Amino acid sequence: MRDNFLEIKGLSCGYPGGFSLKSLNLTLPRGAFAGIIGRNGSGKSTLFKSITGDIRLTGGSVVLDSAALTGLTLKEKARRIATVTQFVETGPVTVREYVLMGRIPWLDSFSYSYSAADTEIAEKYMALTGLTELSESLVTGISGGELQLTAIASALTQGPSLLLLDEPTAHLDIHYQAMIMDMLYRLNREEGLTVLMIIHDLNLAGGYCDHLIMMNNGEISVEGTPDEVLTPENIRSAFGADVLIISHPITGKPVIISNLPGVSGKQATNDSKPDAE
């Protein structure tokens, strides 16, 4: 059932004298697990920033759960949308403090301390992400994967209805990739959390997401199920790369294999590399 939980209509935004998105439309149902794919510079992050309000819209609207986002205060917005940015900034705080900060949008004005309920929620998500042991470590002293998990735990503690993740698995080893994707998938299925992520790994995108949005030059070129979107033709036009697509032997989901030189008669033209992240 599509109840248009997130509805983006005619969205335009951009940087002065630079890159811009023009009249972009996108709708997502409640409980979607959607991925945005596309080359670097295709507008994925700009689209994210327009949803979070980090850049101003020059036209169109973003409606979440029948509330226009431009009409909400930052605090009201933070209660609905949690964002995990591509590069998680660190600071002189412990993992526990970082995760607890997710409750800030729910604090009363000029209230200084978290309630027992706030702490309980934070502890729940620290346990879920396996961070309980690390809770007193400084975030400046943990690994990249642990930092990513901390940022995700904090975002979940925020209790959002929409979770935005900008490349949650980039730069992480396969252990953390699987762990993070499995956890998000479970939360999506069990708690109905709507997830929208920018994801560079097409195999992870095809394996986990139920809806894929392919962006090219600031526009959505194709969207649909992984099977519909991840075709050799679409990938060639969006990424400029020739790939083979086979079915996963167990799940039947699309698996993308880069055409290495010599693998097929058709040599990759390679003005751009197949995505390597």
Add this chain to the structure above:
Amino acid sequence: MSSKGRGLKYGLMLLSSVFLLLLSFLCSLAIGEVPFRLVDVPSILSDTASMEYGILTHIRIPRTVLALAIGGSLSLCGVILQGIYRNPLVEPYTLGISGGAAVGVTLAIVTGLAIKGIPLSIFGFAGALVTVFIVYALSIRNNRMSTGKMVLIGVMISFISSSVVMLLMSMTNAEQLHGIIYWTMGSLNETDNAVVLTLLGVSLLMLASTLLFIVPLNAMRLGESKARHLGINTNTIIRILFVITSLMTGSCIAVAGIIGFVGLIIPHISRMLTGTDYRVLLPAAFLNGAIFLIWCDILARIVISPNELPIGVITGIFGGIAFIFILSSRRLKSRLL
């Protein structure tokens, strides 16, 4: 450690700082060219005709109160500015405020306006306000404040102001030159009790008002972007805090001249002692700044007694050495920012 245990630890820490501040205050009353015993202080205060009474009420109490207010304020301003700019080298004077004040005072002395009964502090304050306005206006772009740009503009304004001061100094006579240099070195000699009490009141008011910004400051430890995603209007918060700290710094400079390093080094030491949670850090920075400046003032009085050293010299030498020490100690450095 449980959060309750930590709360208790920080509570005790703040309490001991308050105790230390009281002790420093009393020591400052007792130490000087004419030393008193601490136990005699109450009896001196009851004998209004004695010379000791005069020394206490006209010299030592005002300057100790002034040291408390200025030390506390500069340190508090430093901790807030380092927090919003996420830059460990920022201090109240980095943003060009002291430079502006110095230009104001120098202009007043050189043009002779200063002898017409208007106190120098008015010119210092005016100079500071003008700079604050310039830095503020230049750093706003697309209705947003660019913190990186602001620090750069502040540093440039400082350079420009010091050149302007030197230009003015090169065109003036020896007597005025002495006045300018003396002001630049900073002094806590302020005999007007009304000024002292006003500054104390303003500094306590500022401490109270900044406590309203604890949650935003805490969130901004993870960067402006994260704080905004947590629902904090960083743009407005940074503007308000910038204005509050500028006015406070301007007032301190206007009364006592340039007292460097308090606002740079005490925030770092406070962070090492209490951690970076602003619930503890803000009051701790104020208390520690007050204690530090009171002891610097005591030193300034006794090192070459009966003459006294300019307090800016003491804070500069001590602050600078302490800062280099911290930077070269890897263990301490890892706990900063």
